[in-house]
Amino acid sequence: MTVRQQSAPASADDWQGLPVVVAGLGISGVPAAKVLRGLGAEVTVVDGGDGPRQRAQAAELRELGVAVRLGDGAGLPEGTRAVVTTPGWPPHSPLFLAAEAAGVPVLGDVELAWQLRRPLAATGEPAPWLGVTGTNGKTTTVQMLASILTAAGKHTAAVGNVGVSVLDAVLAEPPYDVLAVELSSYQLHWAPSLRPHSAVVLNLAADHLDWHGSMQAYAADKGRIYQGNRIACVYNTADPATEDLVRAADVEEGCRAVGFTLGAPSISQLGVVDGLLVDRAFVAERATAAAELASVDDVRPAAPHNIADALAAAALARAYGVEPRAVRDGLRAFRPDAHRIAHVAEIDGVTWIDDSKATNPHAAAASLAAYQPVVWIAGGLAKGADMDALVAGAAPRLRGSVLMGADRALIRAALARHAPEVPVIELPDGQTGAPAMDAAVRAAAGLARPGDTVLLAPACASMDMFTNYGERGDLFAAAARALAG
Structure with a gap:
């Protein structure tokens, strides 16, 4: 694809009267359409869906x-x-191929936002962006970063x-x-002029390769955040x-490489020393x-990957000029979203943890590394991911495993290869929603012993059995709490 390299409107005035297509409704498409319409563009939104949500959004826009x-x-x-695209549309979509053939530029909602930034009265420059990407841990x-900036007295938001x-x-x-x-x-991918x-980049592991086409292309798009x-x-x-x-990034003179580590830091690094x-x-x-x-106790929960995320947030805040005290106060004030290594119950000496947000092997590996011994509830839609490295790394921690979902056989096969002694219970096909989760929780309770952790870290997407990962986590928490009456 070369369309993202073509010229596009570069200022708010340039959109007046311009016929523009917005690709996709949803959390990015609806604001994009409203903003463009407000700038005087002639906007058409196209969306492949035609369900109740899309119809309600369409009525509002019309x-x-x-x-x-x-x-x-x-x-x-x-x-x-011009075409403004939302995140879910891959580069090989027919709409973009048609745009390329017609010489029409394609830009993302982030690129549009970057072009529409306005100078602050205090500085004469637009508000700076501190960018976060990675396979896992972004949100x-x-x-955390927004909480630290707020503690420093800045008017900010996580966006x-x-x-x-x-x-x-x-x-x-x-x-x-x-x-x-x-x-x-x-x-x-669709933000060529972005300059944070x-x-x-928190981490890199194979993900969304169906969208990007290869690991190399995926990594290259992640690396654009450093440009x-x-x-x-x-x-x-x-x-x-x-x-x-x-190392591959083209940065401004004086920009520094700053590392973060869970160990003692070297020069130009942030790390951990004596807690x-x-x-x-x-x-x-x-x-x-x-x-x-x-x-470390200011980070809650103090799982290793959460501490790593806190160090990354702290590094960006310090790069912006935030004082150390604000880092501490911001981390203390931060509360993670639901379904991210959330403690949901303690029953007969067994801890129940909801990490339904762990929708790929890399995220599940980080979650499993935080607990021992573990009864692991896993499975769903694997999105083409390989499970061997995940299971091989987690094997010494596993008390047992309960598997569900369309691609559970991938995890079962990996367990057979790397942890053949670990007992495995598979849920049969056909059950979805609450009945399936109730069965999984009962099976996990049968495997767990006092001192164990039952961990929902599926390593897979949820849509084969649940509406989304949030519903999956909510049903897990409800089923676990029901065990205690």
């Missing part, structure tokens, strides 16, 4: 003068001068691929001082691929000293 075509995601309306990190439209954020009144921006590989103040960074490119010392992306989060990157005497930022 009242604003936006044309909406439901059940149609292929054709390019005649006269279209937690960007929310992007996190539930708040970045378009709404850049046009908000009063304007934000700084934005903590979660960016998916999809969004980065500082950014982090043009001014102050710091933050990377994970435990994941050399993230440092490779820093403290410390900074040897943004201190004057970093060759011989470190600044204390917070205690």
